Amino acid sequence: MPRIKRSALVSHSDRAMYDLVNDVSNYPSFMNGCCGVEVFEHTGLTMLARLDLKKAGVSLSLMTRNQLQEPSHIKMTLEDGPFKTFRGDWVFTALTESACKVELDLEFDFKSRGLSFAASNLFSGVANNLVDSLCQRANQVYGAKND
Template structure:
């Protein structure tokens, strides 16, 4: 059975700022709880293939997604490789003004059966649920650093 995660936040940051932050996969280990590694495998103008390593409570899982970017509007994720039967989703960045936006993350995933399925499912669900909050904290932190 597939798990679906839907998170939305209204932010005092531009859609461009939030898009750029989410699109910067390589920086995820610096601020995303549970993300122990990130690697860009392939990159073209609007497509990034990236690998994330997630670790929590002694469980580590890696997966690769193909991210199709529509600059400052959306990032669509599709599974390339990993412990999932299926994984897909989308980040959306809706500008509300020059300095405010709505960020939404919709993910649907199903893990392959196996011994670590329950632990891996909890790991991914935990990290996915924390992603929007972590992006908000990171944007606020970067804004403070820029202001000082």
């Protein structure tokens, strides 16, 4: 089963990065490959949302239910999509008041072997660049800091 683990040390608070990741409606404006988002439910504890991904003629949609533990953790579980299994975690660890470690851990396996190759390349590409895209977005939203 493919697994993607990425992390970054950022000069923004855990709260700021949590808020940025949890603001899925803005993903299409900065995440390469994300062409749409629909949020079906959003409470203080959970979010149900669909992400539409498209790149190089391949498209896929996935709906996840996210368990929200402000400001330290977002746990993603699959509700609908082309995956046999899907699990994801965002972890935000405060290092100082204005710096944190951001970690993304994804495990997934596609239902269809035929879909697996093309969709896996699309999904892996988006997921691999997600932490970098979010760090760049944080600098745009909160300002670049050189601590």
